[in-house]
Amino acid sequence: MPIRQYSQLLTGPSLLYVEGDDHKRHRKIMTPAFGGSQLKALVPVFFEAAASITKKWKDILSVSEDQSEVLNVPTWASRATFDALGHGAFGYDFGAIENQDSDLSRAYKNLLTDMYAAPTDGMIIENALYEYLPLKVVSWMLEYTPNAKIARGRTTRDMATDVARRMILAKSEDLAELEGNKDLISLLVKANMLETARNRLSEKELVAQILILFLGGLESTANSLSWTLLELCRQPEIQTKLRQEIHAKERELAREGRTEFTAEDFDNLPYLIAVVKESLRYHPVLIHILKMAMENDCIPLSQPIKTEDGKQIDQIPVRKGQKVFVSVPAFNRSKVIFGEDAHVFKPERWLDKSKANKGPSIGMYANLLTFSTGVQSCLGWRFAVLELQAFLVELISNFEFTLTPECENIRKEYSRVVVPTLEGELSKGAQCPLRVRCTKMSDR
Numbered sequence: 010m011p012i013r014q015y016s017q018l019l020t021g022p023s024l025l026y027v028e029g030d031d032h033k034r035h036r037k038i039m040t041p042a043f044g045g046s047q048l049k050a051l052v053p054v055f056f057e058a059a060a061s062i063t064k065k066w067k068d069i070l071s072v073s074e075d076q077s078e079v080l081n082v083p084t085w086a087s088r089a090t091f092d093a094l095g096h097g098a099f100g101y102d103f104g105a106i107e108n109q110d111s112d113l114s115r116a117y118k119n120l121l122t123d124m125y126a127a128p129t130d131g132m133i134i135e136n137a138l139y140e141y142l143p144l145k146v147v148s149w150m151l152e153y154t155p156n157a158k159i160a161r162g163r164t165t166r167d168m169a170t171d172v173a174r175r176m177i178l179a180k181s182e183d184l185a186e187l188e189g190n191k192d193l194i195s196l197l198v199k200a201n202m203l204e205t206a207r208n209r210l211s212e213k214e215l216v217a218q219i220l221i222l223f224l225g226g227l228e229s230t231a232n233s234l235s236w237t238l239l240e241l242c243r244q245p246e247i248q249t250k251l252r253q254e255i256h257a258k259e260r261e262l263a264r265e266g267r268t269e270f271t272a273e274d275f276d277n278l279p280y281l282i283a284v285v286k287e288s289l290r291y292h293p294v295l296i297h298i299l300k301m302a303m304e305n306d307c308i309p310l311s312q313p314i315k316t317e318d319g320k321q322i323d324q325i326p327v328r329k330g331q332k333v334f335v336s337v338p339a340f341n342r343s344k345v346i347f348g349e350d351a352h353v354f355k356p357e358r359w360l361d362k363s364k365a366n367k368g369p370s371i372g373m374y375a376n377l378l379t380f381s382t383g384v385q386s387c388l389g390w391r392f393a394v395l396e397l398q399a400f401l402v403e404l405i406s407n408f409e410f411t412l413t414p415e416c417e418n419i420r421k422e423y424s425r426v427v428v429p430t431l432e433g434e435l436s437k438g439a440q441c442p443l444r445v446r447c448t449k450m451s452d453r
């Protein structure tokens with residue numbers, strides 16, 4: 010699949026599309042907004058989005074007969090991550106949880122599944138041809154093809170572009186307000202203003218960075234949360250252990266006269282950290298990373314391998330221009346690195362630091378490949394980890410999740426991100442129906 014061309018279609022000249030010096034220039038301006046302290050300050054924003062789910066779910070459960078209800082978790086996760094991104098990244102209230110018909114959140118809901126899942130034969134052939142055509146020609150074709158799946162992407166991009174332009178204009182007009190604001194767009198606009206004219210991002214490039222946050226920051230985190238909750242239902246004892254840790258911490262905070270968790274409190278919740286790491290290891294939502302060799306080179310191997318003709322090699326030669334697909338699950342579930350039980354969801358593996366990961370130091374987080382590695386690694390990994398931690402604390406504290414009979418039919422659909430869908434119901438998009446009930450006050 011011509012990933013770069015599709016990235017350009019959905020985001021314009023964003024980090025995901027530009028290369029070389031342009032990539033360095035974009036990344037330099039984007040990076041300050043993604044620093045540890047900036048993102049830690051967003052934890053209350055993540056809790057606010059998670060708390061609005063709690064409020065909605067409690068309203069739904071209060072009128073149900075047995076105080077429990079089957080809820081499609083990805084729908085809610087997608088709306089909550091939309092609001093978290095809106096407040097945290099843009100200082101903007103999309104109201105996705107309150108108003109599920111918010112145009113933009115509806116447009117992004119299931120966008121990647123609608124565009125990429127179950128491609129028709131025609132699309133498979135078209136995509137294969139795109140690989141041989143010049144980038145400009147493919148971009149032109151994607152811009153004008155009547156194909157409904159591609160048109161769906163264009164409409165969403167155009168709606169988001171309008172919103173992004175208005176946000177940038179508002180931020181750029183009010184310089185005094187910009188000073189005090191800590192949301193990512195304010196930091197981005199400020200960093201851009203401080204750059205020399207030569208290095209500054211154009212308005213089109215700034216808009217593209219906002220579009221990449223919509224694309225990169227929504228379905229990835231929402232689906233990661235859904236997969237995590239599914240695993241916590243498959244192994245209820247892990248869910249109970251996590252809840253006990255969270256409730257114990259809540260009691261500790263209450264003794265200190267506090268009600269809200271901070272990022273530092275997460276550091277003292279080892280089982281929460283272990284669950285998040287294990288979920289990101291076991292269910293990486295981006296499973297392929299595409300790289301291209303810029304010159305003739307050799308990829309060194311950590312262990313020698315035998316080729317089909319019986320030769321032992323310790324490096325793989327690549328030609329200039331050759332494309333290499335890196336498989337994230339192959340690394341994340343490697344028995345050499347994670348041990349014989351690498352195929353089992355087991356947060357406990359992270360509790361003993363000496364055993365956690367015997368592999369090379371490679372990724373951004375927990376030495377996993379989930380957020381990729383190197384100059385094009387995920388810029389939003391801290392955002393995603395803190396968001397997942399906050400959502401899990403809020404939801405596991407307030408609700409018990411159990412499997413429903415439909416969970417037997419959950420399958421992984423690859424549509425640029427790995428989405429839970431139900432067998433035979435792909436057209437309904439992401440589905441992970443879990444039974445939800447309130448936790449007992451006596452458990453707290």
Ligand code: HEM
Nearest residue numbers: 024225226229230233295379380381385387388389392393
């Ligand atoms: C669990 C959630 C997430 C996962 C698994 C994830 C994973 C990744 C991966 C694997 C890449 C590299 C893609 C490639 O090279 O083809 C990437 C890039 C990127 N991600 Fe994430 N991501 C997540 C959440 C986020 C969030 C929340 C944001 C922003 C708020 C974000 C922003 C970005 C950006 C800007 C890039 C492009 C970086 C560059 O090219 O320099 N991501 N992400």
